[in-house]
Amino acid sequence: MRQKSSTKKKYRCWVLKWKWNGDHRxxxxxxxxxxxxxxxxxxxxxxxxALYANFQCDNHPSALALLKNTKFWNVRLRDDGTxxxxxxxxxxxxxxxxxxxxxYDRDKMKEILRWTPVxxxxxxxxxxxxxxxxxxxx
Numbered sequence: 488m489r490q491k492s493s494t495k496k497k498y499r500c501w502v503l504k505w506k507w508n509g510d511h512r513x514x515x516x517x518x519x520x521x522x523x524x525x526x527x528x529x530x531x532x533x534x535x536x537a538l539y540a541n542f543q544c545d546n547h548p549s550a551l552a553l554l555k556n557t558k559f560w561n562v563r564l565r566d567d568g569t570x571x572x573x574x575x576x577x578x579x580x581x582x583x584x585x586x587x588x589x590x591y592d593r594d595k596m597k598e599i600l601r602w603t604p605v606x607x608x609x610x611x612x613x614x615x616x617x618x619x620x621x622x623x624x625x
Contacts, residue, residue: 498587499524501531502602503538504613507577519600519613522581528566531581535571536560539579569605582611591620 501522520538522531536554544550553559564573569583582604590599600613 496588497585498589499585500587501526501581502584502587502600502604502611502613503535503579503581504611505577506580509576517615519615521587524583524585528568528571532564532566532571535573535579535581536564539573542579582607591617593620596620 501524503518503520503522505518522534526534537550540550540553541547544553560573563575565571571581573579582602584602584604587600587602590601591597592599596617596619598615598617601610602612603610
């Protein structure tokens with residue numbers, strides 16, 4: 488029998504994930520960041536820009552140059568208040584979320600996050616294998 492435990496608590500946060508069109512452009516990183524819900528859009532936008540620049544540029548001077556390039560960001564950065572998106576393909580997206588739940592599959596040593604982006608009807612999820620399980624669920 489598989490043991491699962493989950494939080495009944497729903498968390499509020501920003502969820503950052505890569506999105507892409509077609510597997511040929513899929514980033515080869517397993518990636519999901521959670522940021523505090525209280526962070527302003529400006530702060531989340533800055534974080535998204537920095538992550539995207541460091542993903543696009545292998546060395547730090549190039550990433551810094553990209554961060555300062557306003558023409559680049561004018562056409563690649565969108566912010567509607569609950570979704571911040573940058574890039575062409577792949578995209579780095581930050582969604583404002585009010586219903587994040589966490590579930591642990593103890594047999595498979597897996598953590599499963601589930602949420603519904605604010606203003607969207609479909610639920611999304613993210614799964615990852617854990618090197619160890621947390622000692623408690625909150």
